[in-house]
Amino acid sequence: MSISHEINPRDRILLIGNPNVGKSVFFTELTGIHAISSNYVGTTVSYMEGHLPVGGKEYTLIDVPGTYSLTPTSDAESIAVHFLKSGAKAIICVLDASNLERNLYLALELQKYDIPTVYTLNLLDVAERRGTIINDRLLAQDLGAPVIPTIAVKKQGIDELIQELNIVLNEESKVTSDGSAANNISINANTATKCKQSCGKCSQCPSKRLESQADIWSMAREIRQRVSKQETSSPSFIDRLGDAMVKPMPGIPIALLSMAMLIGVVVFGGRGLRAGLLPLVNEIIVPFFRWLFALFIPEGIFLNILIGEFGVFVISFEWILALIFPYVLCFYIAFSFLEDSGYLPRVSVLFDNVMRKLGIQGGSLIYTVMGFGCAVPAIIGTRAATSRKERLIVTAAICFAIPCISQTGALIALFSAYDWWMMPAMVLFGLVLFISVSLIAGKLTKGKVEPLIIEVPNLLMPEPKAYGRKLLTRMKHFLKDAEVPMLAAVVLAALLAETGALNAIARFAEPLVSRWLGMPAEAVTALILGIVRREMSVAPLIALDLTALQAFVGGAVALMYIPCISVFAILTKEFKLKIAAIITVSTIIAALFIGGLINQIGQLFLQLT
Amino acid sequence: MANICTTKLYEARKGDELQVSSVPNIVLLESLGIHAGTRLTVKTRYPLGGPVLIHVENTYSVAIGKDIAKQIEVFSEIKGSDKSELQNIVEVDEL
Numbered sequence: 047m048s049i050s051h052e053i054n055p056r057d058r059i060l061l062i063g064n065p066n067v068g069k070s071v072f073f074t075e076l077t078g079i080h081a082i083s084s085n086y087v088g089t090t091v092s093y094m095e096g097h098l099p100v101g102g103k104e105y106t107l108i109d110v111p112g113t114y115s116l117t118p119t120s121d122a123e124s125i126a127v128h129f130l131k132s133g134a135k136a137i138i139c140v141l142d143a144s145n146l147e148r149n150l151y152l153a154l155e156l157q158k159y160d161i162p163t164v165y166t167l168n169l170l171d172v173a174e175r176r177g178t179i180i181n182d183r184l185l186a187q188d189l190g191a192p193v194i195p196t197i198a199v200k201k202q203g204i205d206e207l208i209q210e211l212n213i214v215l216n217e218e219s220k221v222t223s224d225g226s227a228a229n230n231i232s233i234n235a236n237t238a239t240k241c242k243q244s245c246g247k248c249s250q251c252p253s254k255r256l257e258s259q260a261d262i263w264s265m266a267r268e269i270r271q272r273v274s275k276q277e278t279s280s281p282s283f284i285d286r287l288g289d290a291m292v293k294p295m296p297g298i299p300i301a302l303l304s305m306a307m308l309i310g311v312v313v314f315g316g317r318g319l320r321a322g323l324l325p326l327v328n329e330i331i332v333p334f335f336r337w338l339f340a341l342f343i344p345e346g347i348f349l350n351i352l353i354g355e356f357g358v359f360v361i362s363f364e365w366i367l368a369l370i371f372p373y374v375l376c377f378y379i380a381f382s383f384l385e386d387s388g389y390l391p392r393v394s395v396l397f398d399n400v401m402r403k404l405g406i407q408g409g410s411l412i413y414t415v416m417g418f419g420c421a422v423p424a425i426i427g428t429r430a431a432t433s434r435k436e437r438l439i440v441t442a443a444i445c446f447a448i449p450c451i452s453q454t455g456a457l458i459a460l461f462s463a464y465d466w467w468m469m470p471a472m473v474l475f476g477l478v479l480f481i482s483v484s485l486i487a488g489k490l491t492k493g494k495v496e497p498l499i500i501e502v503p504n505l506l507m508p509e510p511k512a513y514g515r516k517l518l519t520r521m522k523h524f525l526k527d528a529e530v531p532m533l534a535a536v537v538l539a540a541l542l543a544e545t546g547a548l549n550a551i552a553r554f555a556e557p558l559v560s561r562w563l564g565m566p567a568e569a570v571t572a573l574i575l576g577i578v579r580r581e582m583s584v585a586p587l588i589a590l591d592l593t594a595l596q597a598f599v600g601g602a603v604a605l606m607y608i609p610c611i612s613v614f615a616i617l618t619k620e621f622k623l624k625i626a627a628i629i630t631v632s633t634i635i636a637a638l639f640i641g642g643l644i645n646q647i648g649q650l651f652l653q654l655t
Numbered sequence: 656m657a658n659i660c661t662t663k664l665y666e667a668r669k670g671d672e673l674q675v676s677s678v679p680n681i682v683l684l685e686s687l688g689i690h691a692g693t694r695l696t697v698k699t700r701y702p703l704g705g706p707v708l709i710h711v712e713n714t715y716s717v718a719i720g721k722d723i724a725k726q727i728e729v730f731s732e733i734k735g736s737d738k739s740e741l742q743n744i745v746e747v748d749e750l
Contacts, residue, residue, distance in 0.1 A: 118682075403704075408706070498718060499683050499717065
């Protein structure tokens with residue numbers, strides 16, 4: 047992980063806070079860049095930066111990964127410390143009003159770094175619901191810095207935050223030009239503060255007095271008791287629901303039901319959308335381009351590459367728009383909701399006992415579910431894992447056994463032509479594979495997996511606007527990221543088909559593809575294109591008129607076969623080339639070996655019956 | 656009148672109100688505010704070696720895996736005898 051920095055520390059503003067307090071929401075509001083935020087620890091595991099204009103000057107706002115303290119416990123958390131050490135113009139520290147004491151721990155730790163800070167008291171709505179009332183003026187006095195009450199998801203307090211930031215930044219430049227530090231800071235527009243503003247020089251400085259962790263904790267408690275009042279409140283429906291969801295009963299039935307609903311939304315929603323989009327592609331878009339190209343281009347290989355049976359314009363619309371996109375959209379509609387609601391950590395807790403038996407811990411379930419969307423963010427997400435061993439096990443299991451949503455869509459489309467049990471059988475196969483890979487990877491990697499320690503966040507009803515924006519961002523990313531490799535694959539497919547190269551390769555691969563895997567020779571296209579993107583290892587099979595056994599073998603091979611080019615790139619980046627190569631080679635070997643085994647056993651079985 | 660008797664968090668029962676007497680040296684526990692003196696309530700136990708879900712200082716919930724919960728020493732201040740059986744409780748309820 048390289049944190050190179052061309053940005054001048056003098057223009058840097060850091061956005062810091064505990065995990066899951068809404069930093070990413072502030073980042074989006076302040077810079078207009080859509081950071082993906084969700085309701086669990088570790089959404090921002092790398093960091094994002096964006097421009098933040100304050101008082102006519104441009105600053106760079108950095109969305110630092112959430113951290114509970116400045117003693118990092120994972121790769122993701124150490125980024126925060128790195129940024130603090132290399133210096134910044136100012137800090138925006140986001141505090142969770144519903145969980146003040148623990149958030150104050152980080153706030154007080156930050157003061158050691160002598161960087162001017164504006165605190166925001168966020169999630170005020172949640173705190174209020176819990177009957178917690180906080181006096182922000184008193185808090186500002188105790189922290190020696192401005193405190194802005196906010197409800198970021200509803201855009202409340204954002205303007206005040208920018209104003210206050212402006213004041214703090216101006217004071218900072220005044221101080222530097224005067225050269226006399228402490229005295230000037232004492233006057234502040236909103237908050238009559240004493241000199242506690244992280245000057246670190248005078249005796250009142252809180253950071254001066256706090257030597258040990260225990261000191262910081264007792265200081266945090268002292269402040270919390272002084273500034274907040276707790277009124278008794280009966281737990282709201284959503285709080286009670288949140289509690290119920292994390293109990294084995296009814297939590298486990300609810301979890302199974304949610305998973306069934308997730309699958310239902312993807313399978314049926316995807317199918318419905320596809321039924322609408324396919325005629326649009328086949329009857330309007332493709333004929334339009336066929337007519338258009340026929341006007342200019344004479345018949346021949348070039349025209350075929352553009353708009354023939356495997357032409358670029360036919361396949362790219364048919365596969366990207368009609369085959370994959372419906373499933374991607376449906377998956378993220380459901381997944382983003384689960385993510386924002388804070389439900390996923392509850393699932394990790396419920397199934398920690400099972401995951402423990404596989405040598406990993408419940409927390410990894412979140413990355414696994416993410417992997418059903420795309421392996422790239424899932425593998426980046428594992429940075430928040432506390433041990434390297436766990437990262438490796440989860441990454442390997444995702445590469446082998448978790449199909450990304452694009453591939454899932456293609457598999458659903460492939461199996462829809464056969465008996466209903468094909469899909470459940472494939473799910474079962476994937477599950478066995480996941481368990482086996484986890485256990486084997488656990489044996490092969492050195493080190494120890496740290497047991498689960500996870501905060502279970504409040505259950506929240508996702509804010510419609512933030513949710514919609516996130517969904518939109520994800521769809522844009524999908525279309526943008528998928529487009530180039532997909533088009534490359536499609537052009538490759540067209541070239542292979544139209545130049546006759548495919549036939550030559552098919553003849554060469556015949557023993558493997560036909561005799562061992564029992565597939566028609568043309569199926570080799572799937573193996574070639576599958577290198578580029580995972581759904582491409584399935585899509586070419588759809589038009590081949592396979593038998594049920596062939597379809598199942600094809601699906602099983604595709605599931606295990608090569609993590610796509612983007613995943614290979616991220617593997618190399620996160621774990622070095624050696625690990626990436628080991629994972630890739632073993633997926634190819636496993637795919638061809640196990641796929642062939644299924645075919646041979648299946649053939650035998652068919653002969654007997 | 657306070658009757659102090661330390662036990663492992665992993666052996667605590669659902670509903671127990673406890674105070675931490677010692678924790679293993681794990682940074683994440685400290686950062687989450689779980690250290691000697693922290694007050695907590697056991698919210699849920701999970702079968703088959705699952706974690707212990709605790710409510711910390713009446714504010715936030717943290718799940719702690721078996722192997723760490725076994726290293727956390729806790730005690731409860733018993734007033735009178737409303738909780739008669741403070742033994743080394745072992746088995747998990749539910750499921």
